[in-house]
Amino acid sequence: MEKQYTAESLKVAIKALEAKQAEEKELLREQLLITYENLKPINILRNIVKDIYSSDNYKQDFFEIVAGMTSGFISKKLVVRNSKDPILKLVGLAIQFGMTTLISRKYNAIKDSIVSFINKFLEKKEE
Secondary structure, X not given: OOOOOOHHHHHHHHHHHHHHXXXXXXXXXXXXXXXXXXXXXXXXXXXXXXXXXXXHHHHHHHHHHHHHHHHHHHHHHHHHOOOOOHHHHHHHHHHXXXXXXXXXXXXXXXXXXXXXXXXXXXXXXXX
8 A cells, every 4th residue: 555645744755855955965066166176277286296295106206207307408408508400409309318318217326426425525524
């Protein structure tokens, strides 16, 4: 047998469903605002940087890449400067690529050499 509903019980059920709908609508609105904030480009970039700095492996890789690219760019600028010569620009590009690759692969050895050089320099200065 089907359950009999009274008008009053239906009104109470409708009110309960409307309250539940209003609550879910507010939760959905809040989640939409959170999603909107997370999808802003600056927040995406901030989250990527935070992830890089939170992981030691990513941090090491990040510094290796930045060091390699920076050294490659500087070496290219030293060779090419403001030249308009396409051959010189091509040579500069090759030097940039080579330096970037070299520094990225030998980052730890180069870093240790620089640190030891600085330490020796500081020790001499203290004496």
